[in-house]
Amino acid sequence: MSMRSLVRAGGVFCLLCVSAAEAQTLRVGHVNTVSDAGIYIAESKGYFKEVGLAIALTPFTTAANMIAPLGAGQLDVGGGTVAAGLYNAAARDIGIKIVADKGSIRPGYNYSTLVIRKDLVESGRYKGLEDLKGLKIGVSANGTGNAATLYSALKLVGLAWSDSESVQLGFPQQFAALQNKGIDGAILNEPLLSLGIHQGFIVKDARDEEIYPDHQNAVLLYGAPFTDRQPEAAQKFMRAYLKGVRDYNDALKDGHIAGPNADEIIKILIDNTDVKDAAVYRQTSPSALDPDGKINVASLRKDLAFFKEQKLVEKPDITADSLLDMRFAEQAVKELGPYRPK
Secondary structure (H helix, E strand, O other), X not given: OOHHHHHHHHHHHHHHHHHHHOOEEXXXXXXXXXXXXXXHHHHHXXXXXXXXXXXXXXEOOOHHHHHHHHHHOOOOEEEEOOEXXXXXXXXXXXXXXXXXXXXXXXXXXXXXXXXXXXXXXXXXXXXXXXXXXXXXXXXXXXXEHHHHHHHHHXXXXXXXXHHOEEEEOOHHHHHHXXXXXXXXXXXXXXXXXXXXXXXXXXXXXXXXXXXXXXXXXXXEEEEHHHHHXXXXXXXXXXXXXXXXXXXXXXXXXXXXXXXXOHHHHHHHHHHHOOOOOHHHHHHOOOOEOOXXXXXXHHHHHHHHHHXXXXXXXXXXOOOOHHHXXXXXXXXXXXXXXXXXXX
């Protein structure tokens, strides 16, 4: 090899070393459910790496527990069900913004819904939503969108929030409590929802599609310390995230993960969640993820009204719209172009 070739090769090697060394690590909270698919896919397929980012994933039982670290700059990105604590943080001028969709309910895509222990159904103790009265129902936390789903179920049949007992548990803990009969039902998320049905100890309520249609169940959150100090990284994250979300959408067909790239997406979910059975994912009712990151604001307003009714919000005049910051998603869509299903 000539001296010139050696110098050129050495220069390329050095550039690669600098590029790898300069990869910026972002701290990202996740709740280990199918609604985190956009993050998992973007990481697994190298989309974050493409834009010079590295991702350090930190597990949480609920997005409510991400609020303090997001506001303090200990976490850059988070996401999960919208919580009353998010509005209370905003009331205290702790800057956290809703920046994109991270999971919603759509017809055929009911990834988070009410399940009841099968033995209660078989014994006749539970025949329908009216029988929620007196039951212990697991929710990820009171004052969350997860709890708002239970509230909607009760309201459908004229029951009050106090007519059932909400038990605050993370999704894996809900699953275990259903197995050992510590609770009677839960607002459970996929993939644990399908795993419990597959194992035969829970069933969906027959009216699951009616309980909370078009619910904006989960959102992506940025902390103000992140967006204020690292707006370029915030934009890069969003671009990579939406690429992952679009790959996820390509895997959806007829209410299941059954599209042309389903095998690839199922493997990524197996690698990143607690459920390791591909058959469970094939029967899963996955979350809907908007390929442009758009938010159902009407659903956020409905949940906020529930939080206010429960007197969980410190500032009565706060609005859902005040927490939205869609500039990163809108710019990412401009860069990526319109979504075209494969």
